[in-house]
Amino acid sequence: MGVYALFEDRFPLLTVREHVSFSRCTTIGCGGEAALSVSPSDAEEGAEVLNFLQRERVPYAFLGAGANTLPPDGFSDGVLVRSDHLKGMVLDGNTLFAGAGVTGGALVRFALCHEIGGFEPFIGIPMTVGGACVMNAGVKEKHISDLVLRVLAIRKGKIESFPLSACAFGEKTSVFQDGKIFVVGALLRAEPSIREKIRKKCGEFLQRRSSLPKGRSMGCIFVNPNGVSAGELIDRCGLKGLRYGGAFVSERHANFIINEGGTAADVSALIEKIKQDVFLQTGIALREEIRRLSFYEHT
Numbered sequence: 001m002g003v004y005a006l007f008e009d010r011f012p013l014l015t016v017r018e019h020v021s022f023s024r025c026t027t028i029g030c031g032g033e034a035a036l037s038v039s040p041s042d043a044e045e046g047a048e049v050l051n052f053l054q055r056e057r058v059p060y061a062f063l064g065a066g067a068n069t070l071p072p073d074g075f076s077d078g079v080l081v082r083s084d085h086l087k088g089m090v091l092d093g094n095t096l097f098a099g100a101g102v103t104g105g106a107l108v109r110f111a112l113c114h115e116i117g118g119f120e121p122f123i124g125i126p127m128t129v130g131g132a133c134v135m136n137a138g139v140k141e142k143h144i145s146d147l148v149l150r151v152l153a154i155r156k157g158k159i160e161s162f163p164l165s166a167c168a169f170g171e172k173t174s175v176f177q178d179g180k181i182f183v184v185g186a187l188l189r190a191e192p193s194i195r196e197k198i199r200k201k202c203g204e205f206l207q208r209r210s211s212l213p214k215g216r217s218m219g220c221i222f223v224n225p226n227g228v229s230a231g232e233l234i235d236r237c238g239l240k241g242l243r244y245g246g247a248f249v250s251e252r253h254a255n256f257i258i259n260e261g262g263t264a265a266d267v268s269a270l271i272e273k274i275k276q277d278v279f280l281q282t283g284i285a286l287r288e289e290i291r292r293l294s295f296y297e298h299t
């Protein structure tokens, strides 16, 4: 696309990768590839890169750990802007700043090491801090929104600090979901705790997760509608085990689709079928929790 050479010229220190396979950078493990990915290493570099992409009218999309993302099949002539080099963490009294690329595992290990409580529910959730802010990730008792004080992000090429009130966190939603704001990091509440207590809680959360389906997935596909379990609805409609190509509805948890070598089209068709059957049989319209990766020019 010629942009690679432009990047090398303009951003000599930026990590740029060509032909980036979606199956390698998403947990569902399907899809084609992106022409390029770039990994800014701080907010300033991120802002310069995004300004450059916008000026050059290059389509782009954001990605964290790819744990809630369905990528497209085929070749995407666009740039994947990744957070994987934004991994810094700074503890200052009762606050912790974590870069968008910090994984859930790294966050919990840091919290254990520095005796900070409150992060235990995130153990075992495949995520980055950026992706978790976009998705308001968490478990029943606690979501990232319960810990966020501010989110640092780039909007329209400028670095902005979003106080909690501007993040519009809801059930698996946030203001960052419009695909136009790149999260750089989050300032999180850091309550003092003790190692033994943190370890015990982590063990309890891990135990709870041990019954989740194994294999390549995106976690829950649908949000629970008004407190009803989406998995139970899907199960009641007799869809457990339904297979399209290499993708099938998990027997363990009907809100999970497992991919064994299928395409994004298989997964998508299965999602549509589930929505259709659940609606026809129960009258309930399921809302997708997962995000679809789409590249477009930002104006």
Ligand SMILES: Cc1cc2nc3c(=O)[nH]c(=O)nc-3n(C[C@H](O)[C@H](O)[C@H](O)COP(=O)(O)OP(=O)(O)OC[C@H]3O[C@@H](n4cnc5c(N)ncnc54)[C@H](O)[C@@H]3O)c2cc1C
Pocket: 027, 061, 062, 063, 064, 065, 066, 067, 068, 069, 083, 100, 125, 126, 127, 128, 129, 130, 131, 132, 133, 134, 135, 136, 137, 138, 139, 176, 181, 182, 183, 184, 217, 218, 219, 220, 291, 292
């Ligand atoms: C096995 C399994 C179990 C799971 N269990 C849970 C669970 O218990 N609770 C839960 O809440 N979720 C769960 N999930 C879903 C997933 O872990 C969360 O949604 C997580 O927050 C996704 O983070 P990510 O970094 O992978 O985001 P990605 O999938 O990379 O991205 C999600 C969305 O955010 C955007 N995005 C990513 N990074 C940025 C950024 N820096 N700036 C702007 N936009 C960005 C992407 O474009 C995409 O639209 C599970 C998933 C799997 C596979």
